[in-house]
Amino acid sequence: MQVYSAILIHPNISGGRCSGNLQIKPEGVIFNSEEINYNINFKNLSIYAGGAGNRFIFFKDKTTEDISVYTSDKSVLKDQLITSSPYLSQDLKQSKKNLNKLLISSLVVLSVIVLFIVGLFLVKDTLVKSLAKQVPVEWEQNVGEKLFSTMSAEYNFIKNDSLKNEFLTVGAPLFSQMENQGFKIDLYFVKDQTINAFALPGGKIIVHTGLIENAKSWEEVMGVLGHEMAHVSLRHHVRGIINNLGIYVILSAIVGDVSALAGSFINMGGSLATLSNSRAFEHEADEAAWNYLITAKINPNGLISFFEILKNENESGIDSTVTETFDLSFLSTHPDTQNRIDKLKQKQEKLNQKFNTLPENFNAFKEALLKID
Ligand SMILES: [Zn+2]
Structure with missing residues (x-):
């Protein structure tokens, strides 16, 4: 079974968070660490992409406000148990949409940078010539x-x-x-x-x-x-x-x-x-x-x-x-x-x-x- 490294945010832990392992099991999302174990039942689970630049996938128990688990490993969205869960199809769709948006905007930024650099090299010779004249x-x-x-x-x-x-x-x-x-x-x-x-x-x-x-x-x-x-x-x-x-x-x-x-x-x-x-x-x-x-x-x-x-x-x-x-x-x-x-x-x-x-x-x-x- 695939193990993802993850972080648990929980008010009962000293410092408010701890790192550990995340596993997807038929009974739900299981977080294990030396300090604390935490489970979220599929029925209460919500999944969304979040954090700066949507870098993380969050797992949250809908019944609690201040507890969540997150991982930077996006392959978790492809986990068979998650993709097949009837409770999660809507969440998954939304998360993937957000991630795609992020990908597209990164590609746009990257293309602009590449175009700028290529452009600079294309005109470099002309710039050098005009400088040399001075x-x-x-x-x-x-x-x-x-x-x-x-x-x-x-x-x-x-x-x-x-x-x-x-x-x-x-x-x-x-x-x-x-x-x-x-x-x-x-x-x-x-x-x-x-x-x-x-x-x-x-x-x-x-x-x-x-x-x-x-x-x-x-x-x-x-x-x-x-x-x-x-x-x-x-x-x-x-x-x-x-x-x-x-x-x-x-x-x-x-x-x-x-x-x-x-x-x-x-x-x-x-x-x-x-x-x-x-x-x-x-x-x-x-x-x-x-x-x-x-x-x-x-x-x-x-x-x-x-x-x-x-x-x-x-x-x-x-x-x-x-x-x-x-x-x-x-x-x-x-x-x-x-x-x-x-x-x-x-x-x-x-x-x-x-x-x-x-x-x-x-x-x-x-x-x-x-x-x-
Ligand atoms: Zn020569």
């Missing part, structure tokens, strides 16, 4: 400067104005688009044979010699440049930081003011190195780069063919020149290269523009750059 570019530039100066110790920067100018001339139609949007891009070459390029917050773009060495054309290099520029112009660094702050801080910054975010920026110089571009940011940057290249009349197919080079390097697996030297790198671990190629190829199908022919000096540029110690 963050002055100068803040980013400051962080970029800090980061750059800590890098200077370990990076072998190449100082060669004539090679840099050759690069800037080819990329001029891209650089001018950045200037028009209010971003100042500074270009640096680093002697490092890993195939890599990355952008620092605020606009410094660092290109490894390994990237130039493995590229076959200006178009490929310009594709990568466009991608890094897009990380800057799309404010990916700031958006990444705000994203990491969580929805609560975002909401309070929106209803308050952005100065609350300032602290995060001041402290982030070091932590930024661990901040990586999300999959979504990479796709966004690829897409923006594609458009910048088209506007610049530079054939954007270079971006695809450079990704093919990366993919082959990754697949060869023997030569580990392709590594993650920096989390903000072009070669993010995600999304996978094939996925990025596939997305760009969808755009390639729609290409019908004419592009400028880029200078034929790419191999000479490469050779001269790689010669520098």
Whole structure:
């Protein structure tokens, strides 16, 4: 026989109540405890759901006012002796109705909460974007400067104005688009044979010699440049930081003011190195780069063919020149290269523009750059 744990409210007990066991027997409801035993005959029994939020099932003797037994175990309502008792059918109906009402209102509250949270995440990206716009570019530039100066110790920067100018001339139609949007891009070459390029917050773009060495054309290099520029112009660094702050801080910054975010920026110089571009940011940057290249009349197919080079390097697996030297790198671990190629190829199908022919000096540029110690 099923035993339910229950509480008896009785004026003769010290404290007015005690806990014990409840059993449903043919003669009625039986409550047992060390202190007291109490029975309610089915004929005098009334059952109802009650307590805060109808959490409990009460058993009461209709002939007394101040005595009742209650349990939180609702399965008691399914007890065969109770369901089959002719005296209780009305009570049972009412109790179940009350419990259903409770269930429905809980479900409604729960759905509202779930909808609110889902809604919040749907608009989160939009909120982050609009907040990022309010963050002055100068803040980013400051962080970029800090980061750059800590890098200077370990990076072998190449100082060669004539090679840099050759690069800037080819990329001029891209650089001018950045200037028009209010971003100042500074270009640096680093002697490092890993195939890599990355952008620092605020606009410094660092290109490894390994990237130039493995590229076959200006178009490929310009594709990568466009991608890094897009990380800057799309404010990916700031958006990444705000994203990491969580929805609560975002909401309070929106209803308050952005100065609350300032602290995060001041402290982030070091932590930024661990901040990586999300999959979504990479796709966004690829897409923006594609458009910048088209506007610049530079054939954007270079971006695809450079990704093919990366993919082959990754697949060869023997030569580990392709590594993650920096989390903000072009070669993010995600999304996978094939996925990025596939997305760009969808755009390639729609290409019908004419592009400028880029200078034929790419191999000479490469050779001269790689010669520098
Ligand atoms: Zn990237």
